[in-house]
Amino acid sequence: MATERKKAKKNSRFWEVMRRLRKNRLAMAGLVFLLLMILISIFAPLIAPYGYETQDLYNMFALPSAEHPFGTDNLGRDIFSRIIYGGRASLTIGFASVAVSAVFGMTLGAIAGYYGGKVDMVIMRVLDVFQAVPAILMSIAISATLGPGLVNAILAIGLSTIPGYSRMTRASFMSVQGMEYIEAARAIHCGDRRIMLKHVLPNAVSPMIVQMTMGVGSCISVAAMLSFIGLGVQPPSPEWGAMLSAGRNYIRDYWHIVLFPGLAIMLTVLSLNMLGDGLRDALDPRLKN
Amino acid sequence: MALLEVQNLKKYFKTPRGILHAVDDVTFSLEEGKTLGVVGESGCGKSTLGRTILHLLDSTGGKIFFKGEDITVVSRNKLGELREDMQIIFQDPFSSLNPRFSVSQTIREPLELRGRLSKAEMEEEVDRLMEVVGLAPRLRNSYPHELDGGRRQRIGIARALALKPKFIVCDEPVSALDVSIQAQILNLMLDLQEKNGLTYMFVTHDLSVVKYISDEIAVMYLGQMVEKCESDRLFERPIHPYTQALLSAIPIPDIHAQNKRILLKGEITSPINPKPGCRFAARCAYATEKCREPQELREWEPGHFVACCRAEEVSA
Amino acid sequence: MSGESLISVKDLVVEYTSGEDVVHAVNGVSFELNAGETLGLVGETGAGKTTIAKSILGILPDPPAKIRGGEIFMDGKNMLKLSQKEMRKVRGNKIAMIFQDPMTALNPMFVVGDQIAEVIRLHEKISKAGAAKKSMELLEMVGIPGERGREYPHQFSGGMKQRVVIAMALACNPQVLLADEPTTALDVTIQAQVLEMMMRLRDQRGTSMLMITHDLGIVAEVCDKVAVIYAGEIVEMGTKEHIFDFTSHPYTEGLFGSLPNLNTKTKRLKPIPGMMPNPSSLPAGCKFHPRCPYATEACKTETVPLFETEPGHLVRCLRRDPRQVR
């Protein structure tokens, strides 16, 4: 029986989740692919066969070949190399905008959920307003205001997804607060801060981890869309959406210019979604043992 | 002197449909080392009563005295002191333990918050508490989800005992447990009381349990105390019509017992915006005009309190 | 009152698989339910009581549950061999079930009248209006005004919901009623009302009943025969008198010892030490031996059969082995 098993480490929970995650083949595939993408982005200069701005005007629109695995674009730049470099921008935007929205969103949600009452009401009414604008439209609007650029794209996407994180954090805080162990903590004279950090947060954090994981994927997708319609990261910077935007005019004759950047986005988002699904199952306390 | 005295305690909740009178004008006192059983059906306010006394909920009205001192309104520091003397054991051994805390963490937390003991002393104290409640030392680093209900409840008891309280509110501590485990926990609680001179307020809906563990029993109905007396006496000679019906409703595990059952009409009504009179009147076979007036908890016989204007007729 | 056997369960074995673990929920349970008789299945959480009832009705969730062996006979037919279509004609019609938690047993999206009418229309050739009328009558029968059939479950209190569930179960006048802890979720005064009503209706209609409960008080009041279940096995079975007056199995003794007595002053309870074994790794020999005060070496290894100590009184304990003289 489980009780007989010795448990020593404090972080045993992390390993418990990892152990369960390992059994999930889809999630592991997602994790491996994601780590691979991150490594490739970090070591892009070492891996990419060409520079992202190296033009080869004798070799424009080249179809995939041994020399150019994904072909070249309208300026004769190697698409494979550009995708490798593009991962830097896309992954940065993905992780950074999730960080922005998670920090703001969860703080707001935690405050609303923990204190309740008027504080909660004010925060929620404000969020209602922001949620009345669909998130993507909101990021378009903010992005139009801030202007193009990587940092502005991060801000635009990050700010527009705050309400989702707040709501989820609030809901998850409130459900934890209905638990008797919170009352038990108050009965031994635990302060608000300690209750929040030691009792509520660790128990409310699972859905947040899942949402953040999947959020990175959707932020990458939105970022690509922003660059596609001329906001966010601009060409000639190697960003997957910007590459699609630049390549769309040649799509009729040179499909490869559009296919590969799109595939890169899709596979990255897919791997994050698979990992997120796996985490959701692995973190579900109902599936203990 | 009574350890705990509660006078006209009230706890109301605001709801969209009106004011919910969860605890309405409850008065009693409890001697040191004794157990008061509080019984009633769901929604009678018995759990709210315990939580209000412990200041887990703010009272709406009335007074609470502990060791002769008025503790109705206290500062945060004073509350910290009080909570060393007053503790609670919860009903649900599943939701009353933080799933991320190991057994020793849970039991150590109250000690940590006080900060009086050194690390080593705390570890020793945790070991001692685990032994006292009958938890094997090898379970120190187990997590609640790895343990069964009985053991979890023992953790909850150890946590409550950590600060060496004088008074413990036991909120349905055995209701979620199977009978065989339930008996183990009840015996443990009696042993602890004897050894440490604890005073219990034992809140439950289970009448056979309450009879076993209590010195005195208070019966609650819709936020009010309708009858209170010495435990055995309540079962021998219940006066209030509700108590009579409640006692007769218990199925007795004895095939030769003949009990005449009083079946009540209808179901419990809502304690939202109640009318002044007896709240049980609508279901009571003895109800008359007089029952529409507010009922007072009066001393029917020495130590036997009843809130029924027709006690004479009912008991005849 | 009791007549010939209506349902007979023979060597029923049910397992649940969860991950790598196999949970042995029911391990060779046999009993007969006779016409007009009420049999109580008594045991603690996880003993396998509900699994037995769901097996009879063929509504075990598969996966994870799997019936590994045994037979369940009704009307001379092995119900475990019937097709889904044939079983559907049995469910709700010949055998009906009442569930533990009335709060969740009714579909929140439909008015209760329709939910009762549904079972009538499934098993009887009757018009929509006829079924509606009959569902109103059934509600009246359980003490609810017929016009409340137009209300949704959330508009009823717990006790009222359980009455609706009972009306639904009795709608097609079943021969057998499986009642799974029907009053556990209710307050004691409401429990008394509902139990009284169930017994009245059972007696009027001559329904046989399988009463699943952990409450020996309810058993004393409702049942004719009792089977005590521990870790998926019947450890003691007999008439109510056998069980209450001639308690033979140490587990049954332990159950009685754990209960505070209302009529006499109990000084101290005598609980069963230890706890229920993990059903995925049950002990060898007698499954109760780790908690049993009388356990001997033999109890740890020998598979213990049910011994008939008196006609109709079966006990799964080596101490009752007639071959052994004690």
Next chain:
Amino acid sequence: MLRYVLKRILMFIPIILGVTIFVFTLLYFTPGDPAQVILGSDATEEELEACREELGLNDSYLERFARYCSDVFLHGNLGESYINGRSISEEVASRMPKTFTVALVSVILAVCIGMPLGIISATNQYTWKDNTAIVLALLGVSMPGFWVGLMLSLVFALKLGLLPPSGWGGIEYLILPCVSIALSGAGSIARQTRSSMLEVIRQDYITTARAKGQTERKVIYVHALRNALIPIVTQVGTMLGIQLSGAIVAESIFSIPGIGTYMVSGIKNRDYPVVQGSVLVVAIIFSIVMLLVDVAYAFVDPRIKAQYAAPKKRTAKEA
């Protein structure tokens, strides 16, 4: 019930006001000089100043906001484009129906593909059908809509010539843009349907329905689906907002003269009143849809009414 609807409508007003403040403020702080945009780079400082005065750009924030609100809400006037001076209200009014059609059709498409997929998946848990459906749904939610649009137009319009690559007209013009944005919607509806069906199938009342002798088909489609529908309805509502945004992008791929192309051109030309007006109108339409969803809720779920009347746990604790 009426009270519920009225309350929802009342809650709608401050939200719209808030959205207006938000959109107005956002574009108020946008860097750049509108006068410069209108007059071009070779205008003199006097001309620019006169233009600013005429547009009221020199007034305070509050004055400008008050004027904007009164224009929008009292006169239905969203202002004029800096570039061509045309009324934005008229332009939006003529373009909005196209965008809305694309969004609505794609939501319907997403529901028609996603729900059956989710139901098949949930009722055949852990079988190959379930696995296939899970993978399809995952692919659906992971593909960026605009890229799917490009690829679809490449295959079906440019290579096979089956459908028109761009423009607006009959149904054939709707197919590609709608499919391209419906796929991700279908994926997420399938995932939601699956999880909420799995949740419902575990409930006691489903066992009750089986115990009655009900057929498996009816247990699933009558008893389970009705309950599982509630979270799905919310999702469909939210999805219309996502699809409205998706339509904006799809329009630019398929050159549909909808609000999306209008907005994108506004962004490119720094024509801010156009962006402001378009965002505001889309947000208002989205809010109206969410309002309808909330009201629809009350009709789908009899408990909503009760929830509305019943004491909430939290409020009870605070009293």
